[in-house]
Amino acid sequence: MTNLLPDLDPPARLLLGPGPSNVHPRVTRALSAPVVGYLDPAWFTVMDETAALLRQVYGTENRVTFPISGTGTSGMEALLVNLIEPGDKVIVGLNGYFGDRIHQIALRAGADVIPVRALWGQPIDPERVRIALKEHPGVALVAVVHGETSTGVLQPLERLGRIVREHDALLLADCVTTLGGEAVTVDAWLVDAAYSCTQKALGCPPGLSPITVGPRAWAKIERRKTPPQSWYLDLRLLAEYWLGGRAYHHTPPAPMIYALREGLRIVLEEGLQQRSTRHRTNAAALRAGLATFGLPFVAAEDCWLPALTAVQIPDTVDDAAIRTTLRDRYNIEIGGGLGPLRGKAWRIGLMGYGSTAANVLLVLAALEAALAEAGYPIQPGAAVEAAARRLGAPA
Amino acid sequence: MTNLLPDLDPPARLLLGPGPSNVHPRVTRALSAPVVGYLDPAWFTVMDETAALLRQVYGTENRVTFPISGTGTSGMEALLVNLIEPGDKVIVGLNGYFGDRIHQIALRAGADVIPVRALWGQPIDPERVRIALKEHPGVALVAVVHGETSTGVLQPLERLGRIVREHDALLLADCVTTLGGEAVTVDAWLVDAAYSCTQKALGCPPGLSPITVGPRAWAKIERRKTPPQSWYLDLRLLAEYWLGGRAYHHTPPAPMIYALREGLRIVLEEGLQQRSTRHRTNAAALRAGLATFGLPFVAAEDCWLPALTAVQIPDTVDDAAIRTTLRDRYNIEIGGGLGPLRGKAWRIGLMGYGSTAANVLLVLAALEAALAEAGYPIQPGAAVEAAARRLGAPA
Helix, strand or coil, X not given: CCCCCCCCCCCCCEECCCCCCCCCHHHHHHHCCCCCCCCCHHHHHHHHHHHHHHHHHHCCCCCEEEEEXXXXXXXXXXXXXXXXXXXXXXXXXXXXXXXXXXXXXXXXXXXXXEEEECCCCCCCCHHHHHHHXXXXXXXXXXXXXXXXXXXXXXXXXXXXXXXXXXXXXXXXXXXXXXXXXXCCCCCCCXXXXXXXXXXXXXXXXXXXXEEEECHHHHHHHHCCCCCXXXXXXXXXXXXXXXXXXXXXXXXXXHHHHHXXXXXXXHHHHHCHHHHHHHHHHHHHHHHHHHHCCCCCECCCCCCECCCEEEEECCCCCCHHHHHHHHHHHHCEECECCCHHHCCCXXXXXXXXXXXXXXXXXXXXXXXXXXXXHCCCCCCCCHHHHHHHHHHHCCC | CCCCCCCCCCCCCEECCCCCCCCCHHHHHHHCCCCCCCCCHHHHHHHHHHHHHHHHHHCCXXXXXXXXXXXXXXXXHHHHHHHCCCCCEEEEEECCHHHHHHHHHHHHCCCEEEEEECCCCCCCCHHHHHHHHHHCCCCCEEEEECEECCCCEECCCHHHHHHHHXXXXXXXXXXXXXXXXXXXXXXXXXXXXXXXXXXXCCCCCCCCEXXXXXXXXXHHHHCCCCCCXXXXXXXXXXXXXXXXXXXXXXXCCHHHHHHHHHHHHHHHHHCHHHHHHHHHHHHHHHHHHHHCCCCCECCCHXXXXXXXXXXXXXXXXXXXXXXXXXXXXXXXXCECCCHHHCCCEEEEECCHHHCCHHHHHHHHHHHHHHXXXXXXXXXXXXXXXXXXXXXXXXX
């Protein structure tokens, strides 16, 4: 006899970690829409609509804008293996866990990687990129992380975009933790290619990586002498299906694309600027509350990422014990640290549907209770009070 | 102002093409379960349960058995780029569109490909594989398609498995159109690695590729001198998350895995043998009905694939016009031909939840009406009658 297992019944957690964030109820409903065939005219309409919405949310007119059928890292890999030909010089910004990931994938694509480093918690200095571009003539690509989920750093892109353009290189931006929360403007910032995910500020479940590729980056892809190492992620083949003759490549994950379409609609209904303001307001209130605990933030003061706040864990407090209390007693998930910050930082996400004033108060109240129970000195009520005051202040 | 588009409202088609097939209603419900974090203990339970169910459906005790976070082709690519090191000799069975796809991906992985061909509509002859293995000592891998969706051919694997094992090579099987419909028994057939999809006989939406890797194949992966070219599809990293220390790799697409878990549960509740019998009975009835139209089948008589029947289109009939009538008047999708069969064959799928006696009668009745309207000589009612007679006969 087979063991058939009980009905599926995962807990309905409040997801305030680095992602996934809670899925918007309208998006959950969209998941249930009927699957149709990949050559159905009704499906082509869904594809075209999703791509059009995505262009608005990315702030771009790039034709090559659609979701990759995999999670955020599949979009990272898709852009790297299509944009890099073996031997290409690639500058990678290394200031967190996801810059390291870009580095590793670029190496597997045969890149000659030139690292430009900053401390974890700091953005990449555009001037250091300028110097690297001058020292290494002929750099093909510069890759940086717009919102570093490991540290909570927001990388300014505008000046970097101009510097990279002046040196005739391409700029690739990881927008995994910014798209849908920040007002991303790929075209205005001179970003040549970008990728994101669905499960953070877009308020969708994980499963897709929305990408956009500008004309200069696309020209490099079309000039390739060898096909990219991945067939599944070959952007020319994918563009044939999404934008060209609808040539069959793979069966698209219809429910995820339905979800993305609905998530993007919700983003645009709210408005990109309003949504960005909401993320900033709630994150500022969270930070005001956390500050009362006396815990230092990982990100420098002038570059914090609204969707994710990383805060150092006091030496006297056990990381796992606090997170277990939050999860098991209050049904709240916050994230631990990645890489060198493992056990040393918590990562609190306020993303998409989860970025609300109520969630700010709740996570602060729960953290206060857990810290107090762990013997950490707390001024009762101070965190919630500071946050509420900030939430009542004009944005 | 942004254009916010109307509510999502795709048509609820009867999907009788090559896949996606209609999703089981219980699976659709599972999609809506709450997303939880990728390090949540409740999530680890879902992962372990899904992997355990998958082992049963694959007929294997392979530890390395889990879904890849992409569609079927991502599983094909994952196994090829992990199992192949540059310069490896790889025999690829070429008798249809998906064998060609394996060939293309194997080339991008640096394989020295040795094709073993058969006509489209025929299986690969195991004796020709034996000859190729003798002519090319040191072949690392033999890759064949178990159920060729382009032709409707079922490839027998048992003898092939013994031959490949005798020559100390590995056997990779594409089970995209068989898993959940056929009683696949990876261990008994000496298959060393296999991949599938979710949107055919498993009755789930597209979005995952369930894979299994046996100990001999895993040993080859662990012996690699260079990492696989893909980081996203690096099986050692994925196994660390699925089977080992739960080391973060990427955020898994929770709703798709919930759906897969439910789809696998439904498969095992029905029973693998019973399910295989259902697929065979309904396909035999479909074939009996189609035979009354006098249209030749693409697959040879002794190797037809129950989940998919490919039938030649009469010269006097317009492929697209008939399929459009089926779709627009009767809301039924059947598939057209791929590659050299484009415009020359229809592909009718009876997969998973869609393999029912009622669907057999309906698609035959609709095809009869469309063919008659197109002026093709039809004996009214003969197809439905032949199918009904076959459905009433003992299985």
